[in-house]
Amino acid sequence: MDKSWMNLRDRLSDEYAIGVQTFLKVAKNHVDQNGKTRCPCKHCQNAFWKSIYDIETHLYKYGIATTYQRWIFHGEKVSVDYNERINMSGTNRLDHHETFTVNDDVDDDDEMIELLSDVCGPIPNRDATSETTNGRQRTHIKLD
DSSP: OOOGGGGOSOTTSHHHHHHHHHHHHHHHTTOOTTSEEEOOBTTTTTOSEEEHHHHHHHHHHTOBOTTOOSOGGGTOOEEEEEEEEEESSSEEEEEEEEEEOOOOOHHHHHHHHHHHHHHHOOOOOTTOEEEEETTEEEEEOOOO
16 A cells, blocks of 8 residues: 655645545544554554544645554554574574554453552542642543
8 A cells, every 4th residue: 555645744745645545544543443443644643542633634735644654553564584593502583474453442451450450459430530639640430
């Protein structure tokens, strides 16, 4: 897939617009249950989840993060080649090649929270809000 458009400075060019539309077609297939996916613009850097409409706006306003060459958060498979050397009375070489897809599944988040709870104790749910009053942090938990 041609990603040369990502390096264009003219975000009003036809080539950039075609690239954005190509990316959005891919991204639409990787939205969560709320219709959102990670925004790869230079401002969000895949750290924030946005709607396809907001992502399109951000890509024209801020441009795409040029370091996001493999769209791993939007379904592109990642190939990893690595060599591991083990020194035990000589050098053994193990060659590996793996392909995997990054999956931002909410169930994984729940699993991680459960694991952290086992280690650290109860963790407030996602509906918890926090505020600082007189220099003290307070967490308010919404009970179901």
